[in-house]
Amino acid sequence: MRFSLPAKWEKAETDPRKIEGRTRSPGNELWEECELIPAPFAYHRPQSLQEAIGLLTQPGQHARVVAGGHSLIPMMKLRLAKPEQLIDLQDLSELRGIRSESGAMVIGAMTTQHELIGSELLAASCPIIRETSLVIADPQVRYCGTLGGNLANGDPGNDMPAVMLALGAVYRAQGAQGERDIPARDFYRGIYSTALLDGEILTAIHIPIPAEGHGWAYEKQKRKVGDYATAAAAVVMTMASGICTQAAIALTNLADTPLLAQHAGEALVGSGVDEAVITEAARRAQGITSPSADVRGPVDFRVHVAGVMVRRAIARAKQRAR
């Protein structure tokens, strides 16, 4: 991708009386040829979910909601996304917060990764979420980036979707017709394609609280801080008297969607999760991957790394299980 800036980058005008008609303001021809300036849009900051849905469903308009904005805004800068109406959800406090509710954790979609990291409730009941949040992007991005944005974006590079597959989470969506629940395992359809319909907003995530003493791990191989995974694996498992009674394994960035490695998880159940079993589970997990070759490496390498991540995640989850 070429990143070009206007050729005539004139001296900044600091006199506020001259804000109108500025040489470097948007609308100026220099901006129109700049690939890092988004196409024009109208901005809204609704004060209620109903208002947001109303704005989102205006006929004849391409509207998008923005949560933390750190996936959407870069795409808008590259003009890969050109919404005509941008609906900022930042004032909807009803979409924030983490609470425990009859055996499930309920996390508002606008809860940031920074808030997930700081939550004692999550650290105690579902620590894989903290572990995963810490390897997403960097501190600045985590102050802005939200759980809902990470899940609803549909980018196979996002880390949280695989974790939600492993945890068996359910997403709550709201549209003009009302509310509905979508299991995470049915949500992802393809690259940037999800079960969310036009006009629907992801509002909350319900996570069944894993068994007391469960083991967990999110292992992510990345080239540098802030990178998407070359390959990553989420493991949530329960051990009783040295035998695995329940296990779920899911994979990040190894196909067009996050993957639930069901047969790999089944390989662990009923076993003592010894070396041979871990090898078999990793082999099964690798078998369902179909990564593309990209800057993170050729296909064979990424499949190889997937196996390594699965092995490490299982070993660490086993170590942590009580």
Place this chain on the structure above:
Amino acid sequence: MAKMHIKLTVNNRAVEALAEPRLLLIHLLREELGITGPHIGCDTSHCGACTVDMNGKSVKSCTVFAVQASGAEITTVEGLAGADGSLHPLQEAFREHHGLQCGFCTPGMIIRAYRMLQENPNQSEAEIRHGISGNLCRCTGYLTIVRAIRAAAEQMNRAREAAE
């Protein structure tokens, strides 16, 4: 697209501006307000040169629209020094410990370190390194930056204890 009237506080000063929705916060700061401490580095939210403090969080102002910051309180590196021009302990420590070479990353680095130390004034070296992992420096190798932040933290803690 019609411009929107926005109000925000920048370095304790109330600011009003007319902004087209697609105007980025970094452009508002640098071009409309003449606050050129935050730099435009990568323009893709990787390098951290444009970091500012917004409502008590470090954010990359190249990836926030100015209209999103309406109502917010923003602090840039310009807002850290005292009214009499005396440097903030972080600025002093970066100078003392050679925490910069070319200086391009420095405003973002310092304003990020400022928030980090507000959240936790006693950080290990590993925590500091994790905390500035969203800020790239291509000169120093980070060694002197980490040293400067540790020194500033100690200085700030001493000042706090002396005040108590």
